[in-house]
Amino acid sequence: xxxxxxxxxxxxxxxxxxxxxxxxxxxxxxxxxxxxxxxxxxxxxxxxxxxxxxxxxxxxxxxxxxxxxxxxxxxxxxxxxxxxxxxxxxxxxxxxxxxxxxxxxxxxxxxxxxxxxxxxxxxxxxxxxxxxxxxxxxxxxxxxxxxxxxxxxxxxxxxxxxxxxxxxxxxxxxxxxxxxxxxxxxxxxxxxxxxxxxxxxxxxxxxxxxxxxxxxxxxxxxxxxxxxxxxxxxxxxxxxxxxxxxxxxxxxxxxxxxxxxxxxxxxxxxxxxxxxxxxxxxxxxxxxxxxxxxxxx
Numbered sequence: 001x002x003x004x005x006x007x008x009x010x011x012x013x014x015x016x017x018x019x020x021x022x023x024x025x026x027x028x029x030x031x032x033x034x035x036x037x038x039x040x041x042x043x044x045x046x047x048x049x050x051x052x053x054x055x056x057x058x059x060x061x062x063x064x065x066x067x068x069x070x071x072x073x074x075x076x077x078x079x080x081x082x083x084x085x086x087x088x089x090x091x092x093x094x095x096x097x098x099x100x101x102x103x104x105x106x107x108x109x110x111x112x113x114x115x116x117x118x119x120x121x122x123x124x125x126x127x128x129x130x131x132x133x134x135x136x137x138x139x140x141x142x143x144x145x146x147x148x149x150x151x152x153x154x155x156x157x158x159x160x161x162x163x164x165x166x167x168x169x170x171x172x173x174x175x176x177x178x179x180x181x182x183x184x185x186x187x188x189x190x191x192x193x194x195x196x197x198x199x200x201x202x203x204x205x206x207x208x209x210x211x212x213x214x215x216x217x218x219x220x221x222x223x224x225x226x227x228x229x230x231x232x233x234x235x236x237x238x239x240x241x242x243x244x245x246x247x248x249x250x251x252x253x254x255x256x257x258x259x260x261x262x263x264x265x266x267x268x269x270x271x272x273x274x275x276x277x278x279x280x281x282x283x284x285x286x287x288x289x290x291x292x293x294x295x296x297x
Contacts, residue, residue: 019206020261021223025184026253027066028088032130033247035072041128045110047177064180073245078131081235082242083190083289085249087133091185098122098138099167104175117157120145120226130247152210187252188230191289192239194218197231200287204272241290251292262297
């Protein structure tokens with residue numbers, strides 16, 4: 001059992017207010033090459049439902065909330081070793097849901113890139129037809145999370161696949177697509193430089209730095225969650241942002257629970273001289289590695 005990080009116990013500098021503990025993530029928006037191919041994957045494999053289509057963009061949901069937008073850009077290319085998406089993480093409501101999902105993926109012969117028991121969660125990893133990384137996971141109850149000297153213990157242990165599939169023994173359910181209470185649990189991003197990315201997500205946006213993974217990755221959250229944001233330099237320190245015509249991340253969405261939180265965030269952005277655009281339903285900005293972020297109430 002490996003403890004992959006250390007809790008950052010520093011107090012925040014003046015002006016580094018925390019985000020509200022009820023902060024969550026909303027929609028993630030991706031560029032894809034072929035809409036038909038992507039919809040076959042996201043509907044048939046991942047279990048999303050098409051919500052609406054407008055021009056070359058399709059919104060997909062769980063039937064209750066929109067989680068994903070995909071925009072078709074024919075001829076878009078995958079450029080390796082750049083900043084951008086590592087994976088977006090779909091949080092299922094229960095372990096049974098994860099077991100149903102795993103059985104479905106096996107039955108339709110979807111190749112998995114991996115699986116891991118992170119102690120706080122169990123996760124499956126795969127990619128869409130354009131190579132956009134996806135994690136599908138379930139959380140263990142928070143009262144089962146373990147701490148050591150105030151540090152949350154996370155790991156990369158093998159998943160107990162037999163134990164996971166044993167959840168199906170007393171169930172007559174079949175995989176019917178993503179459950180309605182599914183949501184975007186976290187985003188994991190490639191960044192150019194870890195210190196400046198941590199500074200931005202912690203001191204400007206207001207997430208808490210929860211864990212460091214050596215000097216190459218960090219995990220941040222609001223409200224004590226294991227992480228809403230993962231950042232790493234595994235594509236190389238100083239990696240450049242991808243070209244505009246690349247497949248991958250266009251932006252992800254942070255949902256704050258009230259307008260006061262948005263107002264405080266705008267103050268922090270202005271103090272830090274971070275450029276942002278006001279839009280009718282939120283604000284848009286980019287992190288220091290040019291990853292797009294949309295914030296809504």
